[in-house]
Amino acid sequence: MALLSVVLPAYNEQQNIAYTTEVLSGLFEQNGIDYELIFVSDGSSDATYEEIEKAAAANHRVKGAQFSRNFGKEAGIFAGLELSSGDAVVVMDCDLQHPPETILTMWQKWQEGVEIVEGVKSDRGKESIFYRMSAGLFYKIMSRLIKMDMNASSDFKLLDRKVVNVLLSLPERNTFFRALTFWAGFRSETVEYEVQERRYGSSKWSLWSLMRYAISNATSFSTLPLQIVTFAGIASIFFSIALAVQTLVRFLMGASVEGFTTVILLILIIGGMIMLSLGIIGHYIARIYEEVKGRPRYIISKVTDNLQGNIVGEWKKRV
Ligand code: UDP
Numbered sequence: 035m036a037l038l039s040v041v042l043p044a045y046n047e048q049q050n051i052a053y054t055t056e057v058l059s060g061l062f063e064q065n066g067i068d069y070e071l072i073f074v075s076d077g078s079s080d081a082t083y084e085e086i087e088k089a090a091a092a093n094h095r096v097k098g099a100q101f102s103r104n105f106g107k108e109a110g111i112f113a114g115l116e117l118s119s120g121d122a123v124v125v126m127d128c129d130l131q132h133p134p135e136t137i138l139t140m141w142q143k144w145q146e147g148v149e150i151v152e153g154v155k156s157d158r159g160k161e162s163i164f165y166r167m168s169a170g171l172f173y174k175i176m177s178r179l180i181k182m183d184m185n186a187s188s189d190f191k192l193l194d195r196k197v198v199n200v201l202l203s204l205p206e207r208n209t210f211f212r213a214l215t216f217w218a219g220f221r222s223e224t225v226e227y228e229v230q231e232r233r234y235g236s237s238k239w240s241l242w243s244l245m246r247y248a249i250s251n252a253t254s255f256s257t258l259p260l261q262i263v264t265f266a267g268i269a270s271i272f273f274s275i276a277l278a279v280q281t282l283v284r285f286l287m288g289a290s291v292e293g294f295t296t297v298i299l300l301i302l303i304i305g306g307m308i309m310l311s312l313g314i315i316g317h318y319i320a321r322i323y324e325e326v327k328g329r330p331r332y333i334i335s336k337v338t339d340n341l342q343g344n345i346v347g348e349w350k351k352r353v
Pocket residue numbers: 042043044045046047076104105106107110126127128129131236237238239
């Protein structure tokens with residue numbers, strides 16, 4: 035029988051573990067699906083990992099790991115993929131904002147031969163207007179850069195084992211799971227779902243962390259910002275030629291341009307442009323620097339007993 039793995043990154047979600055386990059195991063048992071739940075506690079500082087261990091002790095299909103510190107959701111997803119052994123793997127939030135019943139539709143499609151089932155938000159649920167605006171802006175910028183509709187896409191997906199292996203074989207450290215499945219290709223279909231409200235706890239994203247996420251993903255997926263530097267350079271060359279001709283003509287006619295104002299303006303504008311461009315280039319160099327160091331994406335400090343045999347890949351290399 036085919037095995038379904040569910041990967042659930044969890045950061046300070048102590049109240050959600052037991053409930054999520056109950057809901058998911060109930061759902062799969064009812065529908066006769068062979069499953070395993072893999073919780074990855076992303077360096078939680080509360081009792082999340084203890085809750086996972088408790089759930090694992092009660093149900094051997096529940097497995098989990100704890101990171102040595104907070105490495106971010108992306109790392110949690112990849113650790114979960116690495117620890118999973120299912121023929122199909124679903125990635126979902128452990129706060130159940132991704133409706134569990136949708137997994138059944140995804141599973142159905144997978145059995146029909148679909149290799150990637152993308153969860154698409156039909157709306158963003160009852161999130162604050164401020165959050166919705168910032169997330170909207172974020173996805174608009176991202177969609178432009180990555181050339182795909184990011185507005186509705188999410189981390190809620192089902193992947194075939196083949197796809198999981200492809201993603202795990204990528205050498206890069208700065209990954210963007212949401213877009214990587216588009217990049218990977220394969221036979222894919224979408225499933226719409228409605229974002230649910232959180233039962234416990236609160237969202238881990240602040241506007242600031244969303245911005246950082248946007249910038250880091252944009253630069254890890256696109257070199258367009260670098261080309262913008264080139265375009266700005268070309269534009270300023272044309273501008274300089276026009277201005278130089280005008281200045282010379284006026285000089286030859288004996289009426290040269292007013293001194294300081296022009297000079298100050300030029301220095302400010304060009305100085306600003308140069309610093310911005312240096313910043314963009316610097317950002318890419320920083321990314322290269324991080325990749326070159328080749329540090330692991332995450333460090334696992336503990337795993338539940340039923341996962342001991344499964345420790346593979348990244349973690350094994352380090353220990
Ligand atoms: N998460 C994580 N590491 C982090 C932040 C979040 O593993 O550093 C997990 C979190 O526990 C949840 C999922 O990622 O399962 C989505 O986070 P959240 O609900 O805070 O985001 P939102 O639903 O508001 O987009």
